[in-house]
Amino acid sequence: MRFIHVACFDDWRSEARTLLSDEVAPSGVHWSPADNQLGLFDQIDGRTTAEKKSDANCNEGEKPPRVSVPSPFLELARHVACHRDPTRWQLLYEALWRIVHGERRLLEISTDDDVHRLQLMKKAVTRDIHKMKAFVRFRRIEADRPFETYLAWHRPDHLIMRLAAPFFSRRFKGMSWTILTPHESAHWDQQQLTFGPGLPANEAPQSDALEPLWKTYYASIFNPARIKLDMMKREMPVRHWPTLPETTLIEDLIRDAPARVNQMIENHEGFAETGAHYLPIEQDLKSLRQSVNKCRACHLCNDATQAVFGVGPPNARLVLVGEQPGDREDIEGKPFVGPAGELLNTSLRDAGIKRRDVYLTNVVKHFKFERRGKRRLHKKPDSREIYACRPWLESELMALQPKIVICLGATAAQALLGRDFRLSQQRGGIQVTQWSERTIATWHPAAILRMPDKNREREMIEQFVQDLKQGNEIFE
Numbered sequence: 164m165r166f167i168h169v170a171c172f173d174d175w176r177s178e179a180r181t182l183l184s185d186e187v188a189p190s191g192v193h194w195s196p197a198d199n200q201l202g203l204f205d206q207i208d209g210r211t212t213a214e215k216k217s218d219a220n221c222n223e224g225e226k227p228p229r230v231s232v233p234s235p236f237l238e239l240a241r242h243v244a245c246h247r248d249p250t251r252w253q254l255l256y257e258a259l260w261r262i263v264h265g266e267r268r269l270l271e272i273s274t275d276d277d278v279h280r281l282q283l284m285k286k287a288v289t290r291d292i293h294k295m296k297a298f299v300r301f302r303r304i305e306a307d308r309p310f311e312t313y314l315a316w317h318r319p320d321h322l323i324m325r326l327a328a329p330f331f332s333r334r335f336k337g338m339s340w341t342i343l344t345p346h347e348s349a350h351w352d353q354q355q356l357t358f359g360p361g362l363p364a365n366e367a368p369q370s371d372a373l374e375p376l377w378k379t380y381y382a383s384i385f386n387p388a389r390i391k392l393d394m395m396k397r398e399m400p401v402r403h404w405p406t407l408p409e410t411t412l413i414e415d416l417i418r419d420a421p422a423r424v425n426q427m428i429e430n431h432e433g434f435a436e437t438g439a440h441y442l443p444i445e446q447d448l449k450s451l452r453q454s455v456n457k458c459r460a461c462h463l464c465n466d467a468t469q470a471v472f473g474v475g476p477p478n479a480r481l482v483l484v485g486e487q488p489g490d491r492e493d494i495e496g497k498p499f500v501g502p503a504g505e506l507l508n509t510s511l512r513d514a515g516i517k518r519r520d521v522y523l524t525n526v527v528k529h530f531k532f533e534r535r536g537k538r539r540l541h542k543k544p545d546s547r548e549i550y551a552c553r554p555w556l557e558s559e560l561m562a563l564q565p566k567i568v569i570c571l572g573a574t575a576a577q578a579l580l581g582r583d584f585r586l587s588q589q590r591g592g593i594q595v596t597q598w599s600e601r602t603i604a605t606w607h608p609a610a611i612l613r614m615p616d617k618n619r620e621r622e623m624i625e626q627f628v629q630d631l632k633q634g635n636e637i638f639e
C-alpha cells in the first residue's frame with residue numbers, strides 16, 4: 164500500500180502520473196485527507212512540500228511519462244481538487260485509472276456512480292466560486308502606502324481561491340487588493356497575482372468609507388415586491404452576511420417593504436430588476452448564449468422574437484458593440500445582418516479587417532420597436548432597459564477580454580464610456596476602460612444610413628472606416 168499526501172491539484176497530478184507509470188491500481192493507494200491544506204512550506208513526512216518540489220525539479224530526467232487524458236477530465240479534476248471532501252483524491256484517481264485503462268469515454272456515462280459524484284463535487288465548487296464573485300466586498304485600508312489598497316474577507320465552502328482569484332484580477336485590475344479566506348489569501352498588485360496563507364476573520368477591517376456606498380446601492384436595487392426570504396437566504400447564505408455591509412439594511416428594508424410596494428404601485432414605478440438575476444453560474448460565452456433567452460429582466464422580451472446574443476470567435480481581440488438588434492436581426496437571431504450589417508461589412512473590408520475575426524454584439528439583447536401597420540420601427544432603448552441588460556454585456560466582455568472595443572453609436576458609447584460621453588465631439592478618441600486597453604466610439608452604421616444628406620453620409624462613412632482602422636492596428 165502506498166500512502167500519499169497531496170496539497171493541491173498539481174501535487175495530485177504529479178503523484179498520479181507516477182502511480183500510473185508504476186501500474187499501481189487504486190486499491191493499492193491510500194490518499195490522505197487533504198482538508199489540512201498543507202502549504203508550500205508545511206512539513207510532509209519530515210520534508211517540506213517545497214523540498215519535495217525541489218527534489219522533483221532536480222530529477223527532471225526521471226519524471227514519469229505524461230499521460231494523455233480527455234481535456235474535460237482535467238477541467239473536472241481541477242474543480243474537484245478544490246472540494247473539501249477528503250475522498251476526492253481517491254475518487255479522481257479511480258476515474259483516471261479507468262480512463263487510461265480502456266474507459267476513455269467514462270465521463271460521458273452520467274449514470275456511473277463515480278462520474279455522478281465527481282460531477283456533484285464540480286457543481287458545488289462552481290457554485291461556490293459564483294458566490295465568491297458575488298459576495299466579496301473590498302474595504303479600503305487606511306495604511307501608510309503610496310496608493311490605495313483594498314482588502315476583503317470571505318469564507319467559501321471549498322478551497323476555491325486559486326480558481327476564483329483570476330476573476331478579481333481581471334475585474335479589478337486597476338486596484339491593488341488582497342482577499343483573505345480562512346485557508347488561503349490572494350494578492351494583486353496590479354501586475355501579479357500571488358498567494359499566501361489564510362487568516363481569520365478578525366484580521367479584516369470592519370468598515371470603511373465605501374460601506375455607505377454599498378448600502379446606498381443595495382437599497383436602490385432592493386425590490387420590495389420580490390421579497391422571498393428563503394430564496395434570499397439560499398442565494399446569499401446567512402453565514403456571508405457579516406462581511407456584506409448591505410445586509411445590515413435587510414431587516415429595515417423588509418419591514419418597510421409593504422409601504423414601498425404600495426408607493427411603487429401608486430407611482431407606476433417599474434421594478435429595478437436586471438439581467439444579473441438570469442446569468443448562468445458558468446459565465447463562458449456558450450453558457451451565456453444559452454441563458455439569455457430566459458432573461459425576463461425587462462419588458463423587451465415580451466414582443467421580440469428572441470434574444471440576439473453576440474457572435475464571433477471567443478478569442479476575438481476586437482469587439483464591436485452596437486445598440487440593439489434590428490428587425491432582421493430579431494428574426495434571424497444574429498447581430499448586424501440587416502442593411503446596417505451590410506454597411507458594416509463593406510466598411511470592415513475597407514479598413515482591412517475580416518469580419519470573421521471580430522466579435523459583434525449589442526448593449527441590449529432584445530429588439531425594441533413600435534408597430535406601424537405591418538412594419539416594426541426601431542425604437543431607442545431607454546436608460547432602464549440599458550441598465551437591466553448591462554450584466555449580459557459585461558459578462559460577455561469579461562469572457563472575451565478583448566484588446567480593443569469599438570462602440571458603434573451613442574448608446575454603446577454611453578454604456579461603456581459614461582453618460583457624459585458626446586459622440587459628436589469625442590468620436591474616434593482612444594480611452595482606457597476596465598474592458599480593454601483601447602475603447603473607441605464611432606458612428607453606428609444604421610445612423611449613417613438614416614442620414615438624409617448624401618454628402619454628410621459619405622463623410623460619416625469615411626470617418627467610420629477611419630475609426631475601424633484603429634481596430635485594424637491590432638491585426639498588423
Ligand code: SF4
Binds near residue numbers: 527
Ligand atoms: S433586453 Fe436584456 S435585460 Fe431586457 S429581457 Fe432582454 S436580455 Fe433581459
